[in-house]
Amino acid sequence: xxxxxxxxxxxxxxxxxxxxxxxxxxxxxxxxxxxxxxxxxxxxxxxxxxxxxxxxxxxxxxxxxxxxxxxxxxxxxxxxxxxxxxxxxxxxxxxxxxxxxxxxxxxxxxxxxxxxxxxxxxxxxxxxxxxxxxxxxxxxxxxxxxxxxxxxxxxxxxxxxxxxxxxxxxxxxxxxxxxxxxxxxxxxxxxxxxxxxxxxxxxxxxxxxxxxxxxxxxxxxxxxxxxxxxxxxxxxxxxxxxxxxxxxxxxxxxxxxxxxxxxxxxxxxxxxxxxxxxxxxxxxxxxxxxxxxxxxxxxxxxxxxxxxxxxxxxxxxxxxxxxxxxxxxxxxxxxxxxxxxxxxxxxxxxxxxxxxxxxxxxxxxxxxxxxxxxxxxxxxxxxxxxxxxxxx
Amino acid sequence: xxxxxxxxxxxxxxxxxxxxxxxxxxxxxxxxxxxxxxxxxxxxxxxxxxxxxxxxxxxxxxxxxxxxxxxxxxxxxxxxxxxxxxxxxxxxxxxxxxxxxxxxxxxxxxxxxxxxxxxxxxxxxxxxxxxxxxxxxxxxxxxxxxxxxxxxxxxxxxxxxxxxxxxxxxxxxxxxxxxxxxxxxxxxxxxxxxxxxxxxxxxxxxxxxxxxxxxxxxxxxxxxxxxxxxxxxxxxxxxxxxxxxxxxxxxxxxxxxxxxxxxxxxxxxxxxxxxxxxxxxxxxxxxxxxxxxxxxxxxxxxxxxxxxxxxxxx
Numbered sequence: 001x002x003x004x005x006x007x008x009x010x011x012x013x014x015x016x017x018x019x020x021x022x023x024x025x026x027x028x029x030x031x032x033x034x035x036x037x038x039x040x041x042x043x044x045x046x047x048x049x050x051x052x053x054x055x056x057x058x059x060x061x062x063x064x065x066x067x068x069x070x071x072x073x074x075x076x077x078x079x080x081x082x083x084x085x086x087x088x089x090x091x092x093x094x095x096x097x098x099x100x101x102x103x104x105x106x107x108x109x110x111x112x113x114x115x116x117x118x119x120x121x122x123x124x125x126x127x128x129x130x131x132x133x134x135x136x137x138x139x140x141x142x143x144x145x146x147x148x149x150x151x152x153x154x155x156x157x158x159x160x161x162x163x164x165x166x167x168x169x170x171x172x173x174x175x176x177x178x179x180x181x182x183x184x185x186x187x188x189x190x191x192x193x194x195x196x197x198x199x200x201x202x203x204x205x206x207x208x209x210x211x212x213x214x215x216x217x218x219x220x221x222x223x224x225x226x227x228x229x230x231x232x233x234x235x236x237x238x239x240x241x242x243x244x245x246x247x248x249x250x251x252x253x254x255x256x257x258x259x260x261x262x263x264x265x266x267x268x269x270x271x272x273x274x275x276x277x278x279x280x281x282x283x284x285x286x287x288x289x290x291x292x293x294x295x296x297x298x299x300x301x302x303x304x305x306x307x308x309x310x311x312x313x314x315x316x317x318x319x320x321x322x323x324x325x326x327x328x329x330x331x332x333x334x335x336x337x338x339x340x341x342x343x344x345x346x347x348x349x350x351x352x353x354x355x356x357x358x359x360x361x362x363x364x365x366x367x368x369x370x371x372x373x374x375x376x377x378x379x380x381x382x383x384x385x386x387x388x389x390x391x392x
Numbered sequence: 393x394x395x396x397x398x399x400x401x402x403x404x405x406x407x408x409x410x411x412x413x414x415x416x417x418x419x420x421x422x423x424x425x426x427x428x429x430x431x432x433x434x435x436x437x438x439x440x441x442x443x444x445x446x447x448x449x450x451x452x453x454x455x456x457x458x459x460x461x462x463x464x465x466x467x468x469x470x471x472x473x474x475x476x477x478x479x480x481x482x483x484x485x486x487x488x489x490x491x492x493x494x495x496x497x498x499x500x501x502x503x504x505x506x507x508x509x510x511x512x513x514x515x516x517x518x519x520x521x522x523x524x525x526x527x528x529x530x531x532x533x534x535x536x537x538x539x540x541x542x543x544x545x546x547x548x549x550x551x552x553x554x555x556x557x558x559x560x561x562x563x564x565x566x567x568x569x570x571x572x573x574x575x576x577x578x579x580x581x582x583x584x585x586x587x588x589x590x591x592x593x594x595x596x597x598x599x600x601x602x603x604x605x606x607x608x609x610x611x612x613x614x615x616x617x618x619x620x621x622x623x624x625x626x627x628x629x630x631x632x633x634x635x636x637x638x639x640x641x642x643x644x645x646x647x648x649x650x651x652x653x654x655x656x657x658x659x660x661x662x663x664x665x666x667x668x669x670x671x672x673x674x675x676x677x678x679x680x681x682x683x684x685x686x687x688x689x690x691x692x693x694x695x696x697x698x699x700x701x702x703x704x705x706x
Contacts, residue, residue: 035500158401290400297399324402329458330500332407335584335646349644349692365399372405373500378398 017148025057037191038096040080045072045090055084063092108179117184117242120351124241130155130163130231131294133311136238139228147226148212151178151235153194156202160314162252166257167194167264170236177235180242184230192232199297200364204229206342218360223344249312255281259317268308276305277315289320297365329373337367337377351380354387361385407499411459413582414634417573418466424566429474435483440469443485451494460499464488465635468507470563471627471674480521484510502682504636510566515674559675560625567624574633583637586646587653591632594657595622602665608636622664627673631656635677643684648691655687656680 006302047064051057059081066073083095122137130152151174155163168176174192174258182190193211200206205216207229214225222229230238240246249270258265261282268277274291277283283291292299293312308315337347343360349368350358361381404634425433444465449456465485471615492506493499515522563570577583596619622628627635636642636656643652658680663672 052693124509248486291398296401299400318400323400324404329407330455330498332410332460332500333642333644334410335644336405338644346644346692351687353575355692363398369401370403370405372407372410374406376398382397 024087030176036080036096039082039085040078040096042076042079042092042094043090044076044092045077047093049087051084051087051092053084053087056328057082057084057094061203062093108176108183112180112242113182114184114186117180117238120242121184121238122278124237124246126229126234126237127248127310128239129233129237129251129310129313131298131313132313133309136230139223140181140184141228142185142223144223145226146187146223146228147189148228149178149182149185149187149190150211150227150229151190151192151205151206151232152202152204152207153232154197154202154207155295155313156197156199157299157313158199159256159299159316160254160295160385162254162265162313164194166232166236166252168191173230173239174235176243177237178230178241180238181228181230181235186322187228192235194217194232200342200362200366203342203362203364205362251308251310251312253308253312254314255316256314257317258319258322259284259291270308270310273304274302274306274308274315277308278304281315283315285315288317289323290318292316292318297369298363324369324374326374326376328375331371331373331375334372336370336372340366340370347377347381348375350377350383351377354384356388356391358384358388405541406458407460408458410582411463414463414577415459415466417576417582418463418470418634420569420572421563421566422466424569425474425562428565429562429569435472435478436497436562437466437469439481440472440479440485440488441465443482444468444489445485447486447489448494448661452498453488454468455499458499460493461489463492464506466631467563468510470617470630470634471507471561472513473560474562475504480518486512487513491566493541494509502640503684505638505641505677508631508635508677508681511626511674512678552610552706561627563630564626567629570633572693574629574637574679577633577637583633584642584646584649586649587637587642587662588632590650590653591636591657592623592628594654595619595628595661598657599623602661615634622661626659626664626671631660631673635674636680641681641684643687643691645688645691651691652680652684655683 008357042063044064046066048067049064051063057063057078061078062075063078063084066075074093077110078094080094080096080186082094084092085095118137118140121140122142126136128134128136128139129385149284153174155161155162169213172194178190178192181187191211193207197207197210203208204222208214208216208222208225208227212225212227214227216222216227237248237251248362251270252265252267254263254265259346261284263281266277266281274293277284282336291300291302293306293308293315294300296316296318299314299316303316331348333348335346335348338344341347342364344363345357345361347361350361358381363378363381365378368375371377419432422437425437434585441462442465444461445456448461465488468484468488469481472484488510492504493502494507496502496504574583574588578585578588599619599622636653643649656676656679660672660676663669663675669675
């Protein structure tokens with residue numbers, strides 16, 4: 001210690017009294033998650049191990065617990081996914097198989113009961129975030145036996161990537177949501193489906209057929225074949241509600257289209273008005289011929305005051321060149337509408353002479369998109385549906 | 393906030409684009425015809441095209457630029473023998489669009505293939521213009537008639553048919569060119585492969601199994617039961633790829649299209665085997681066209697409803 005330092009410390013002591021120095025030099029340093037260690041040593045002195053040497057173990061799973069008659073119960077969980085390589089008197093060693101893997105994945109806490117999941121999803125206001133906006137708790141409460149929970153990450157609408165990004169960035173959390181849903185309905189199987197798929201393959205019935213080979217009956221629901229389908233973000237919201245106590249107050253949306261200056265995926269509070277997004281994402285009002293909430297196939301025209309809802313997956317601002325030219329020409333019966341229809345409906349024929357099969361139409365718009373005569377087929381199909389419905 | 397009705401984006405496909413593809417696919421046949429017959433063929437094509445297009449322009453200006461009348465005109469021209477007078481081409485083109493298409497209500501409404509209808513009507517009304525205009529000699533071969541009538545004199549061979557050294561209509565002289573154009577349309581999925589495949593397969597099958605008819609004077613080649621001759625000779629290829637495959641006058645469902653192609657093949661082969669009528673392709677096309685409403689009714693309304701299962705190609 002130089003003499004100058006000695007002068008300073010003496011002056012400080014004179015001013016503030018004798019103290020242990022604070023030394024808070026890292027006060028401004030952000031928390032950094034360290035590269036995952038290859039092995040962890042979990043001290044388990046006085047605990048009963050519940051794992052064996054050589055056993056594969058997932059992060060977050062119980063490895064040791066107090067004997068039952070102990071007064072103060074302790075639990076130790078695996079902080080790494082890997083293999084148990086040593087179980088000693090006072091410690092357990094786990095060696096990780098994937099060094100990059102985060103030390104802790106989000107498993108479903110074993111102590112959360114199905115009723116608690118259902119109650120939480122009701123009180124947290126959870127809904128189907130793929131666009132259906134059907135209350136999640138109703139789906140989770142139905143008595144029909146559910147075998148499989150499908151988490152739908154196949155946003156097949158053009159432009160949409162928000163669910164994909166959620167799965168890239170928060171897959172573990174979405175996984176946890178799926179496991180919570182499985183527990184709530186007693187399903188034994190769960191899967192996240194995020195294949196790249198052509199429109200309209202992300203539609204729930206098509207996805208079930210495509211993934212599980214099951215056909216949902218005509219007027220029925222997925223639960224009739226023992227399947228529960230939920231959107232990726234609905235699963236994430238279920239995780240946040242149950243594990244973090246966070247009700248549904250925001251969601252991730254895709255903002256894209258040629259009139260958008262800063263396209264991307266944004267987490268926005270529900271109720272955000274499009275006017276605000278216009279500023280944040282630099283949507284050029286002069287270039288935008290049409291602003292939509294939702295994708296360009298099934299979306300809704302919107303304006304500045306339109307809010308983002310729980311079911312809004314995207315805000316798309318299209319320029320005049322991107323809009324389809326729908327000046328209709330005569331139908332030449334080319335049959336392409338039938339070729340692209342997910343239900344093989346003879347669309348051009350049905351709009352001329354309605355038949356009850358038209359009620360199968362899900363109005364995905366694939367026929368209208370492809371029609372070389374640019375017929376307004378969805379409008380015509382709705383008219384045909386009205387005619388058929390009037391027969392009964 | 394209005395609910396949009398249907399998608400707001402579009403694939404960009406148009407009717408005109410499909411017509412342009414058909415025209416492009418016809419280019420090899422036209423080039424082959426002009427190379428073979430020279431100016432005579434070019435004149436017929438131009439007259440037929442002008443007749444078809446000007447008629448459309450007069451009747452419905454809005455439809456005149458979608459290319460369908462041009463396609464009709466060219467196909468009609470390909471059905472003409474090169475010895476035909478220019479006015480036959482002009483009248484035929486006019487009749488094809490005027491009666492064949494617009495009398496039924498315009499594009500998409502016609503029951504019959506316009507070119508085939510025009511050809512069959514004109515062959516009935518003024519057969520002389522088709523058959524008897526003799527003695528035009530090109531490359532030392534008398535091309536006085538459509539393939540069948542007189543070619544009993546020189547029995548057609550496969551190499552002759554393929555190389556175009558056989559008399560016939562201007563669209564028949566280069567079967568390989570027609571085939572190339574047709575395969576282009578099939579591979580671009582502009583036309584449904586089921587129709588030409590079923591049609592050609594049925595023609596070949598019938599050529600093998602049908603018993604030869606009573607010999608009719610001047611009706612030699614089709615009594616030969618050689619399937620290859622039936623496939624490349626006469627209007628078979630044009631009918632398969634251009635007339636039957638016109639979606640407007642074909643059934644709507646894949647199954648219906650197969651039935652339709654079988655009906656057409658049956659009609660054509662019956663005409664070729666058992667009537668004095670030489671070719672029968674155009675007539676068969678009309679007969680098959682006439683059965684389309686019934687086929688559609690059987691396959692769409694009385695048949696089982698379309699499967700609820702989505703197709704595998706999603």
